Amino acid sequence: MTETYRSSTLQAPLALDGGGVLTDVTVAYETYGALAPDRSNAILLCHALTGDQFVASAHPVTGKPGWWERMVGPGRPIDTDRYRVVCANVIGSCMGSTGPASLAPDGEPYAMRFPVITIRDMVRGLVGLLDELGIERLHAVVGGSMGGMQALSLAANWPERAGRVLAIATTARHSAQNIAFHEVGRQAIMADPYWCKGDYYAHEERPGAGLAVARMAAHITYLSEDGLTEKFGRRLQDRTEKTFGFDADFQVESYLRYQGSGFTKRFDANSYLYITRAMDYFDLAEEHGGKLAEAFAGSQARFCLVSFDSDWLYPTAESRHVVHALNAAGAPVSFVELSAPFGHDSFLLDVPALDRVVKGFLE
The missing domain is CATH 3.40.50.1820 (Alpha/Beta hydrolase fold, catalytic domain)
Structure with missing residues:
Protein backbone atom coordinates (compact mmCIF):
# COMPACT_ATOMS: atom_id res chain seq x y z
CA MET A 1 0.00 0.00 0.00
CA SER A 175 -11.21 -18.00 25.22
CA ALA A 176 -9.84 -21.29 23.91
CA GLN A 177 -12.47 -21.22 21.16
CA ASN A 178 -11.42 -17.73 20.08
CA ILE A 179 -7.78 -18.79 19.98
CA ALA A 180 -8.72 -21.86 17.96
CA PHE A 181 -10.49 -19.85 15.27
CA HIS A 182 -7.55 -17.48 15.01
CA GLU A 183 -5.11 -20.34 14.68
CA VAL A 184 -7.07 -21.71 11.72
CA GLY A 185 -6.71 -18.34 10.03
CA ARG A 186 -3.01 -18.05 10.78
CA GLN A 187 -2.33 -21.53 9.48
CA ALA A 188 -4.23 -20.73 6.28
CA ILE A 189 -1.97 -17.72 5.71
CA MET A 190 1.25 -19.55 6.52
CA ALA A 191 0.26 -22.48 4.27
CA ASP A 192 -0.12 -20.15 1.28
CA PRO A 193 2.85 -20.81 -1.04
CA TYR A 194 3.23 -17.07 -1.58
CA TRP A 195 3.62 -16.31 2.12
CA CYS A 196 7.37 -17.07 1.86
CA LYS A 197 7.79 -17.08 5.65
CA GLY A 198 6.56 -13.52 5.67
CA ASP A 199 9.10 -12.14 3.21
CA TYR A 200 6.72 -11.42 0.34
CA TYR A 201 6.82 -7.63 0.17
CA ALA A 202 9.25 -7.51 -2.77
CA HIS A 203 7.26 -10.13 -4.68
CA GLU A 204 4.48 -9.47 -7.14
CA GLU A 205 2.39 -12.28 -5.67
CA ARG A 206 1.08 -11.99 -2.12
CA PRO A 207 -0.49 -14.68 0.10
CA GLY A 208 -3.99 -13.57 -0.90
CA ALA A 209 -5.58 -17.02 -0.98
CA GLY A 210 -4.51 -17.80 2.59
CA LEU A 211 -5.58 -14.38 3.85
CA ALA A 212 -8.96 -14.76 2.14
CA VAL A 213 -9.57 -18.10 3.86
CA ALA A 214 -8.57 -16.57 7.20
CA ARG A 215 -11.07 -13.77 6.65
CA MET A 216 -13.80 -16.21 5.66
CA ALA A 217 -13.30 -18.32 8.78
CA ALA A 218 -13.28 -15.26 11.04
CA HIS A 219 -16.28 -13.68 9.35
CA ILE A 220 -18.43 -16.69 10.23
CA THR A 221 -17.77 -15.97 13.91
CA TYR A 222 -19.03 -12.39 13.49
CA LEU A 223 -22.49 -13.56 12.38
CA SER A 224 -25.34 -15.43 14.05
CA GLU A 225 -27.02 -18.62 12.93
CA ASP A 226 -30.39 -16.89 12.76
CA GLY A 227 -28.89 -14.03 10.76
CA LEU A 228 -27.26 -16.41 8.28
CA THR A 229 -30.45 -18.42 7.93
CA GLU A 230 -32.57 -15.32 7.36
CA LYS A 231 -30.14 -13.75 4.90
CA PHE A 232 -29.10 -16.84 2.95
CA GLY A 233 -30.71 -20.05 4.20
CA ARG A 234 -29.92 -22.81 1.70
CA ARG A 235 -30.72 -20.64 -1.31
CA LEU A 236 -28.66 -21.22 -4.44
CA GLN A 237 -26.52 -18.49 -6.02
CA ASP A 238 -27.54 -17.45 -9.55
CA ARG A 239 -28.80 -20.92 -10.48
CA THR A 240 -31.83 -23.14 -10.10
CA GLU A 241 -30.06 -26.49 -9.71
CA LYS A 242 -27.00 -27.76 -7.86
CA THR A 243 -23.92 -28.14 -10.06
CA PHE A 244 -22.62 -31.24 -8.30
CA GLY A 245 -19.22 -29.56 -8.25
CA PHE A 246 -17.25 -27.24 -6.01
CA ASP A 247 -18.24 -23.86 -7.34
CA ALA A 248 -20.19 -21.54 -5.02
CA ASP A 249 -23.58 -23.22 -5.34
CA PHE A 250 -25.03 -21.60 -2.23
CA GLN A 251 -25.49 -17.89 -1.61
CA VAL A 252 -23.65 -18.13 1.70
CA GLU A 253 -20.62 -19.59 -0.08
CA SER A 254 -20.59 -16.77 -2.60
CA TYR A 255 -20.91 -14.22 0.21
CA LEU A 256 -17.94 -15.63 2.11
CA ARG A 257 -15.80 -15.73 -1.03
CA TYR A 258 -16.68 -12.10 -1.70
CA GLN A 259 -15.74 -11.15 1.86
CA GLY A 260 -12.44 -12.99 1.58
CA SER A 261 -11.36 -11.60 -1.80
CA GLY A 262 -12.32 -8.02 -0.93
CA PHE A 263 -10.36 -8.18 2.31
CA THR A 264 -7.09 -9.02 0.57
CA LYS A 265 -7.18 -5.69 -1.28
CA ARG A 266 -6.92 -3.65 1.90
CA PHE A 267 -5.15 -5.75 4.52
CA ASP A 268 -1.68 -7.19 5.04
CA ALA A 269 -1.35 -10.91 5.77
CA ASN A 270 1.47 -10.48 8.28
CA SER A 271 -0.53 -7.84 10.14
CA TYR A 272 -3.35 -10.36 10.44
CA LEU A 273 -0.93 -12.81 12.08
CA TYR A 274 0.37 -10.25 14.56
CA ILE A 275 -2.97 -8.73 15.53
CA THR A 276 -4.71 -12.06 16.06
CA ARG A 277 -1.79 -13.20 18.21
CA ALA A 278 -2.09 -10.03 20.30
CA MET A 279 -5.79 -10.73 20.85
CA ASP A 280 -5.05 -14.34 21.83
CA TYR A 281 -2.52 -13.20 24.42
Whole structure:
Protein backbone atom coordinates (compact mmCIF):
# COMPACT_ATOMS: atom_id res chain seq x y z
CA MET A 1 0.00 0.00 0.00
CA THR A 2 1.47 3.34 -1.03
CA GLU A 3 -1.14 5.74 0.31
CA THR A 4 0.00 8.60 2.55
CA TYR A 5 -1.71 8.76 5.92
CA ARG A 6 -1.95 11.45 8.56
CA SER A 7 0.39 10.30 11.30
CA SER A 8 2.59 11.19 14.24
CA THR A 9 6.01 9.80 15.13
CA LEU A 10 6.24 9.10 18.85
CA GLN A 11 9.11 10.82 20.63
CA ALA A 12 9.72 8.01 23.11
CA PRO A 13 10.53 4.38 22.22
CA LEU A 14 7.86 1.79 23.02
CA ALA A 15 8.99 -0.89 25.47
CA LEU A 16 6.92 -3.98 24.66
CA ASP A 17 5.49 -6.70 26.86
CA GLY A 18 7.52 -9.32 24.98
CA GLY A 19 10.78 -7.62 25.96
CA GLY A 20 11.52 -5.81 22.71
CA VAL A 21 11.60 -2.09 21.99
CA LEU A 22 10.23 -0.24 18.98
CA THR A 23 11.79 3.10 18.09
CA ASP A 24 10.57 5.85 15.77
CA VAL A 25 7.05 4.47 16.02
CA THR A 26 4.51 5.97 13.63
CA VAL A 27 0.84 6.07 14.60
CA ALA A 28 -1.58 6.95 11.80
CA TYR A 29 -4.80 8.62 12.89
CA GLU A 30 -7.84 10.67 11.92
CA THR A 31 -9.68 13.31 13.92
CA TYR A 32 -13.22 14.65 13.73
CA GLY A 33 -14.67 17.68 15.50
CA ALA A 34 -12.91 20.51 17.35
CA LEU A 35 -10.96 20.23 20.58
CA ALA A 36 -12.37 22.40 23.37
CA PRO A 37 -10.11 25.16 24.74
CA ASP A 38 -9.69 23.19 27.97
CA ARG A 39 -9.12 19.95 25.99
CA SER A 40 -11.86 18.20 27.96
CA ASN A 41 -14.01 16.88 25.11
CA ALA A 42 -11.72 14.32 23.45
CA ILE A 43 -13.01 10.81 22.75
CA LEU A 44 -10.64 8.04 21.71
CA LEU A 45 -12.26 5.43 19.44
CA CYS A 46 -10.50 2.07 19.28
CA HIS A 47 -11.01 -0.12 16.23
CA ALA A 48 -11.52 -3.87 15.90
CA LEU A 49 -9.20 -6.47 14.36
CA THR A 50 -9.59 -5.51 10.70
CA GLY A 51 -10.59 -1.90 11.32
CA ASP A 52 -8.58 1.28 10.95
CA GLN A 53 -8.59 4.99 11.66
CA PHE A 54 -11.22 5.83 9.04
CA VAL A 55 -14.16 5.61 11.39
CA ALA A 56 -16.21 8.42 9.84
CA SER A 57 -14.57 9.15 6.50
CA ALA A 58 -14.16 7.29 3.24
CA HIS A 59 -11.59 4.51 3.20
CA PRO A 60 -8.70 5.55 0.91
CA VAL A 61 -8.21 2.04 -0.49
CA THR A 62 -11.75 0.76 -0.94
CA GLY A 63 -13.64 4.06 -1.21
CA LYS A 64 -16.25 2.69 1.19
CA PRO A 65 -17.77 4.82 3.99
CA GLY A 66 -16.12 4.87 7.40
CA TRP A 67 -16.75 1.78 9.49
CA TRP A 68 -18.88 3.65 12.08
CA GLU A 69 -20.28 6.59 10.12
CA ARG A 70 -23.74 5.80 11.44
CA MET A 71 -22.45 6.44 14.97
CA VAL A 72 -19.91 9.25 14.53
CA GLY A 73 -20.64 12.66 13.06
CA PRO A 74 -22.57 15.92 13.58
CA GLY A 75 -25.73 15.22 15.57
CA ARG A 76 -25.01 11.51 15.79
CA PRO A 77 -24.62 9.52 19.04
CA ILE A 78 -20.91 10.37 19.11
CA ASP A 79 -21.54 13.96 18.17
CA THR A 80 -18.61 15.68 16.48
CA ASP A 81 -20.30 19.03 17.09
CA ARG A 82 -19.62 18.36 20.79
CA TYR A 83 -16.62 16.04 20.88
CA ARG A 84 -13.16 15.86 19.39
CA VAL A 85 -12.96 12.27 18.15
CA VAL A 86 -9.57 10.63 17.66
CA CYS A 87 -9.26 7.24 15.98
CA ALA A 88 -5.85 5.69 15.36
CA ASN A 89 -4.59 2.66 13.48
CA VAL A 90 -3.02 0.31 16.04
CA ILE A 91 0.63 -0.60 15.82
CA GLY A 92 1.04 -3.91 14.05
CA SER A 93 -1.62 -2.98 11.52
CA CYS A 94 -1.23 -1.84 7.93
CA MET A 95 -2.94 1.51 7.42
CA GLY A 96 -0.02 3.78 8.18
CA SER A 97 1.02 2.78 11.70
CA THR A 98 4.25 0.91 12.32
CA GLY A 99 3.77 -2.78 11.55
CA PRO A 100 5.28 -5.75 9.73
CA ALA A 101 5.13 -3.99 6.35
CA SER A 102 6.97 -0.93 7.70
CA LEU A 103 10.65 -0.38 7.05
CA ALA A 104 12.98 -1.52 9.82
CA PRO A 105 16.10 0.49 10.68
CA ASP A 106 18.01 -1.44 7.97
CA GLY A 107 15.66 -0.07 5.30
CA GLU A 108 13.93 -3.39 4.60
CA PRO A 109 10.39 -4.32 5.69
CA TYR A 110 10.23 -5.83 9.16
CA ALA A 111 8.14 -8.78 7.94
CA MET A 112 8.43 -11.49 10.60
CA ARG A 113 11.24 -9.61 12.34
CA PHE A 114 8.55 -7.34 13.74
CA PRO A 115 8.22 -8.06 17.46
CA VAL A 116 5.15 -9.89 18.71
CA ILE A 117 2.90 -7.33 20.38
CA THR A 118 0.02 -7.32 22.86
CA ILE A 119 -3.17 -5.34 23.29
CA ARG A 120 -1.40 -3.39 26.03
CA ASP A 121 1.39 -2.56 23.56
CA MET A 122 -1.22 -1.25 21.13
CA VAL A 123 -2.59 0.97 23.88
CA ARG A 124 0.93 2.18 24.67
CA GLY A 125 1.00 3.45 21.11
CA LEU A 126 -2.38 5.13 21.51
CA VAL A 127 -1.33 6.80 24.78
CA GLY A 128 1.84 7.98 23.05
CA LEU A 129 -0.29 9.55 20.33
CA LEU A 130 -2.49 11.28 22.91
CA ASP A 131 0.66 12.72 24.48
CA GLU A 132 1.77 14.01 21.08
CA LEU A 133 -1.66 15.60 20.59
CA GLY A 134 -1.55 17.23 24.02
CA ILE A 135 -4.57 15.32 25.35
CA GLU A 136 -3.92 14.41 28.98
CA ARG A 137 -7.38 13.16 29.89
CA LEU A 138 -10.11 11.81 27.64
CA HIS A 139 -13.77 12.50 28.07
CA ALA A 140 -14.18 8.85 27.07
CA VAL A 141 -12.54 5.87 25.43
CA VAL A 142 -14.89 3.79 23.28
CA GLY A 143 -14.38 0.50 21.48
CA GLY A 144 -16.09 -2.61 20.22
CA SER A 145 -14.61 -6.12 19.95
CA MET A 146 -10.80 -5.73 19.95
CA GLY A 147 -11.46 -2.03 20.41
CA GLY A 148 -13.25 -2.88 23.64
CA MET A 149 -10.18 -4.80 24.78
CA GLN A 150 -8.11 -1.67 24.18
CA ALA A 151 -10.62 0.45 26.10
CA LEU A 152 -10.47 -1.91 29.10
CA SER A 153 -6.68 -2.08 28.89
CA LEU A 154 -6.39 1.70 28.92
CA ALA A 155 -8.72 1.90 31.93
CA ALA A 156 -6.69 -0.72 33.79
CA ASN A 157 -3.17 0.44 32.96
CA TRP A 158 -3.64 4.19 32.55
CA PRO A 159 -6.55 4.82 34.94
CA GLU A 160 -6.04 8.58 35.01
CA ARG A 161 -6.43 9.00 31.23
CA ALA A 162 -10.20 8.54 30.72
CA GLY A 163 -13.31 9.72 32.54
CA ARG A 164 -15.63 7.22 30.84
CA VAL A 165 -15.03 3.77 29.39
CA LEU A 166 -17.50 2.25 26.94
CA ALA A 167 -16.69 -1.36 25.98
CA ILE A 168 -19.00 -3.05 23.49
CA ALA A 169 -19.21 -6.73 22.50
CA THR A 170 -15.87 -7.55 24.07
CA THR A 171 -14.05 -9.61 26.67
CA ALA A 172 -11.32 -9.39 29.31
CA ARG A 173 -9.54 -12.43 27.89
CA HIS A 174 -9.61 -14.60 24.81
CA SER A 175 -11.21 -18.00 25.22
CA ALA A 176 -9.84 -21.29 23.91
CA GLN A 177 -12.47 -21.22 21.16
CA ASN A 178 -11.42 -17.73 20.08
CA ILE A 179 -7.78 -18.79 19.98
CA ALA A 180 -8.72 -21.86 17.96
CA PHE A 181 -10.49 -19.85 15.27
CA HIS A 182 -7.55 -17.48 15.01
CA GLU A 183 -5.11 -20.34 14.68
CA VAL A 184 -7.07 -21.71 11.72
CA GLY A 185 -6.71 -18.34 10.03
CA ARG A 186 -3.01 -18.05 10.78
CA GLN A 187 -2.33 -21.53 9.48
CA ALA A 188 -4.23 -20.73 6.28
CA ILE A 189 -1.97 -17.72 5.71
CA MET A 190 1.25 -19.55 6.52
CA ALA A 191 0.26 -22.48 4.27
CA ASP A 192 -0.12 -20.15 1.28
CA PRO A 193 2.85 -20.81 -1.04
CA TYR A 194 3.23 -17.07 -1.58
CA TRP A 195 3.62 -16.31 2.12
CA CYS A 196 7.37 -17.07 1.86
CA LYS A 197 7.79 -17.08 5.65
CA GLY A 198 6.56 -13.52 5.67
CA ASP A 199 9.10 -12.14 3.21
CA TYR A 200 6.72 -11.42 0.34
CA TYR A 201 6.82 -7.63 0.17
CA ALA A 202 9.25 -7.51 -2.77
CA HIS A 203 7.26 -10.13 -4.68
CA GLU A 204 4.48 -9.47 -7.14
CA GLU A 205 2.39 -12.28 -5.67
CA ARG A 206 1.08 -11.99 -2.12
CA PRO A 207 -0.49 -14.68 0.10
CA GLY A 208 -3.99 -13.57 -0.90
CA ALA A 209 -5.58 -17.02 -0.98
CA GLY A 210 -4.51 -17.80 2.59
CA LEU A 211 -5.58 -14.38 3.85
CA ALA A 212 -8.96 -14.76 2.14
CA VAL A 213 -9.57 -18.10 3.86
CA ALA A 214 -8.57 -16.57 7.20
CA ARG A 215 -11.07 -13.77 6.65
CA MET A 216 -13.80 -16.21 5.66
CA ALA A 217 -13.30 -18.32 8.78
CA ALA A 218 -13.28 -15.26 11.04
CA HIS A 219 -16.28 -13.68 9.35
CA ILE A 220 -18.43 -16.69 10.23
CA THR A 221 -17.77 -15.97 13.91
CA TYR A 222 -19.03 -12.39 13.49
CA LEU A 223 -22.49 -13.56 12.38
CA SER A 224 -25.34 -15.43 14.05
CA GLU A 225 -27.02 -18.62 12.93
CA ASP A 226 -30.39 -16.89 12.76
CA GLY A 227 -28.89 -14.03 10.76
CA LEU A 228 -27.26 -16.41 8.28
CA THR A 229 -30.45 -18.42 7.93
CA GLU A 230 -32.57 -15.32 7.36
CA LYS A 231 -30.14 -13.75 4.90
CA PHE A 232 -29.10 -16.84 2.95
CA GLY A 233 -30.71 -20.05 4.20
CA ARG A 234 -29.92 -22.81 1.70
CA ARG A 235 -30.72 -20.64 -1.31
CA LEU A 236 -28.66 -21.22 -4.44
CA GLN A 237 -26.52 -18.49 -6.02
CA ASP A 238 -27.54 -17.45 -9.55
CA ARG A 239 -28.80 -20.92 -10.48
CA THR A 240 -31.83 -23.14 -10.10
CA GLU A 241 -30.06 -26.49 -9.71
CA LYS A 242 -27.00 -27.76 -7.86
CA THR A 243 -23.92 -28.14 -10.06
CA PHE A 244 -22.62 -31.24 -8.30
CA GLY A 245 -19.22 -29.56 -8.25
CA PHE A 246 -17.25 -27.24 -6.01
CA ASP A 247 -18.24 -23.86 -7.34
CA ALA A 248 -20.19 -21.54 -5.02
CA ASP A 249 -23.58 -23.22 -5.34
CA PHE A 250 -25.03 -21.60 -2.23
CA GLN A 251 -25.49 -17.89 -1.61
CA VAL A 252 -23.65 -18.13 1.70
CA GLU A 253 -20.62 -19.59 -0.08
CA SER A 254 -20.59 -16.77 -2.60
CA TYR A 255 -20.91 -14.22 0.21
CA LEU A 256 -17.94 -15.63 2.11
CA ARG A 257 -15.80 -15.73 -1.03
CA TYR A 258 -16.68 -12.10 -1.70
CA GLN A 259 -15.74 -11.15 1.86
CA GLY A 260 -12.44 -12.99 1.58
CA SER A 261 -11.36 -11.60 -1.80
CA GLY A 262 -12.32 -8.02 -0.93
CA PHE A 263 -10.36 -8.18 2.31
CA THR A 264 -7.09 -9.02 0.57
CA LYS A 265 -7.18 -5.69 -1.28
CA ARG A 266 -6.92 -3.65 1.90
CA PHE A 267 -5.15 -5.75 4.52
CA ASP A 268 -1.68 -7.19 5.04
CA ALA A 269 -1.35 -10.91 5.77
CA ASN A 270 1.47 -10.48 8.28
CA SER A 271 -0.53 -7.84 10.14
CA TYR A 272 -3.35 -10.36 10.44
CA LEU A 273 -0.93 -12.81 12.08
CA TYR A 274 0.37 -10.25 14.56
CA ILE A 275 -2.97 -8.73 15.53
CA THR A 276 -4.71 -12.06 16.06
CA ARG A 277 -1.79 -13.20 18.21
CA ALA A 278 -2.09 -10.03 20.30
CA MET A 279 -5.79 -10.73 20.85
CA ASP A 280 -5.05 -14.34 21.83
CA TYR A 281 -2.52 -13.20 24.42
CA PHE A 282 -5.01 -10.79 25.96
CA ASP A 283 -5.83 -11.66 29.57
CA LEU A 284 -6.41 -8.59 31.72
CA ALA A 285 -6.59 -10.59 34.96
CA GLU A 286 -3.28 -12.31 34.23
CA GLU A 287 -1.66 -8.90 33.80
CA HIS A 288 -2.79 -7.95 37.31
CA GLY A 289 -1.94 -10.86 39.56
CA GLY A 290 -4.66 -13.19 38.34
CA LYS A 291 -7.60 -11.17 39.69
CA LEU A 292 -9.64 -9.13 37.24
CA ALA A 293 -10.93 -6.82 39.98
CA GLU A 294 -7.33 -5.80 40.71
CA ALA A 295 -7.03 -4.54 37.15
CA PHE A 296 -9.58 -1.83 37.92
CA ALA A 297 -8.62 -1.10 41.53
CA GLY A 298 -7.18 2.33 40.74
CA SER A 299 -9.73 3.46 38.20
CA GLN A 300 -11.77 6.61 38.71
CA ALA A 301 -13.71 6.21 35.48
CA ARG A 302 -17.37 5.42 34.88
CA PHE A 303 -17.89 2.24 32.87
CA CYS A 304 -20.55 0.96 30.53
CA LEU A 305 -20.52 -2.58 29.14
CA VAL A 306 -22.77 -3.58 26.23
CA SER A 307 -23.36 -7.08 24.86
CA PHE A 308 -25.70 -8.59 22.27
CA ASP A 309 -27.89 -11.63 22.77
CA SER A 310 -26.90 -13.14 19.41
CA ASP A 311 -23.13 -12.70 19.85
CA TRP A 312 -21.54 -16.11 20.37
CA LEU A 313 -17.97 -14.88 19.79
CA TYR A 314 -17.99 -12.66 22.89
CA PRO A 315 -21.25 -13.69 24.57
CA THR A 316 -23.00 -11.77 27.32
CA ALA A 317 -21.33 -13.92 30.00
CA GLU A 318 -17.99 -12.32 29.05
CA SER A 319 -19.33 -8.82 29.66
CA ARG A 320 -20.97 -9.90 32.92
CA HIS A 321 -17.59 -11.21 34.09
CA VAL A 322 -16.09 -7.76 33.57
CA VAL A 323 -19.06 -6.10 35.28
CA HIS A 324 -18.67 -8.32 38.34
CA ALA A 325 -14.99 -7.45 38.55
CA LEU A 326 -15.79 -3.74 38.29
CA ASN A 327 -18.37 -4.10 41.05
CA ALA A 328 -15.78 -5.84 43.21
CA ALA A 329 -13.36 -2.99 42.57
CA GLY A 330 -16.01 -0.43 43.55
CA ALA A 331 -16.09 1.17 40.12
CA PRO A 332 -19.33 2.76 38.88
CA VAL A 333 -20.61 0.57 36.06
CA SER A 334 -23.74 0.10 34.00
CA PHE A 335 -24.48 -2.89 31.81
CA VAL A 336 -27.01 -3.74 29.14
CA GLU A 337 -27.59 -6.73 26.90
CA LEU A 338 -29.24 -5.65 23.67
CA SER A 339 -31.33 -7.79 21.39
CA ALA A 340 -30.13 -7.90 17.77
CA PRO A 341 -30.12 -10.58 15.08
CA PHE A 342 -26.70 -9.78 13.62
CA GLY A 343 -24.34 -11.63 15.98
CA HIS A 344 -21.03 -10.10 16.98
CA ASP A 345 -21.18 -7.56 14.16
CA SER A 346 -24.26 -5.99 15.78
CA PHE A 347 -22.13 -3.17 17.18
CA LEU A 348 -21.35 -2.05 13.63
CA LEU A 349 -24.87 -2.36 12.24
CA ASP A 350 -28.23 -0.66 12.63
CA VAL A 351 -29.22 -1.28 16.25
CA PRO A 352 -31.07 1.88 17.40
CA ALA A 353 -30.94 0.79 21.04
CA LEU A 354 -27.14 0.92 20.89
CA ASP A 355 -27.32 4.48 19.56
CA ARG A 356 -29.35 5.50 22.59
CA VAL A 357 -26.97 3.77 25.02
CA VAL A 358 -23.88 5.37 23.48
CA LYS A 359 -25.39 8.85 23.36
CA GLY A 360 -26.73 8.66 26.89
CA PHE A 361 -23.53 7.32 28.43
CA LEU A 362 -21.29 9.91 26.81
CA GLU A 363 -23.50 12.76 27.97
